[in-house]
Amino acid sequence: MPEIPVDAQIFDIVFHPTSSTVFAGLLTGYVKAFAYDQQGNYQNVFSLRPSKKSCRGLSISEVGSKLYAVGKSKSLHIIDTKTEQIETRTGAHESAINRVKTLTPWLLTTGDDEGVIKLWDPRRKEAVRTYTHHFDYISDFLWLEDKKQLVATSGDGTLSVMDVRSKKPQPFAQSEDQEDELLSIVTIKG
Known part of the structure; x- marks a missing residue:
């Protein structure tokens, strides 16, 4: 991967799933796309x-x-x-919206500064579901494909699990306050 100057602070990046293309969301509001090769070009x-x-979050289908x-x-x-x-x-x-994550071809999620999480069908204009159980910004999402569950972390120090198949606007589970901001989440398989 070459070093690519973008002329502004990067808030988020995502890689194209099938081609050597990277997308950057910038402080200036720009979204830039760059193709790259193995030779550093x-x-x-x-x-x-x-x-x-500002563009704070990116996700790709x-x-x-x-x-x-x-x-x-x-x-x-x-x-x-x-x-x-x-x-x-x-x-x-x-x-302001902090995070976005593609879950399936017809479902994505967004999370904002106030802790509101919304599920979207990109074919519709309105959100499919809204969750309001967090009270501080949403910092990250993790999608558990096999269980159809969305895990969210928040600046309020909690982690929540939502079953996207359920019509209930409450989480399936929510952790106790961890007494610190949870900034990201990732799966580690052993």
């Missing part, structure tokens, strides 16, 4: 600015055709990675 694929406010961008604008931006067309869901949240 890179090429700018596109530079889009869905919002003038399983096949790499859609890039989801969120940030301080409180909007969910859906970018077609081939045509570079942007579809925006203005006011997706009432607060």
Whole structure:
């Protein structure tokens, strides 16, 4: 992977699932895409600015055709990675959005500064479900495909588990306060 200058602070990056392309969400609101090769060469694929406010989170669809961008604008931006067309869901949240994660081809999730988590079907304009059990920012998501469960970490010091098949707007489980911010989550298999 070559060193690629982007001219602004990077908030999030994601890699294309099938090609040597990296996407960066920047403080300036830009989303930049770069193709790279094994020899250390890179090429700018596109530079889009869905919002003038910061881009805090990115996620890509399983096949790499859609890039989801969120940030301080409180909007969910859906970018077609081939045509570079942007579809925006203005006011997706009432607060700035920190995280976005693709769960399945027809389900993604967003989390904001106030701890609100929303599930989205990208084909619909409105959220499928809203969870309000956290009271501080959502810092990360982990998708457990085999159980169809979404795990969220929060600045409130708790971790929650939601069964996305359930119609209930409450989590399946929530941890005790860990007395510190939980900043990220990852699966470690032994």
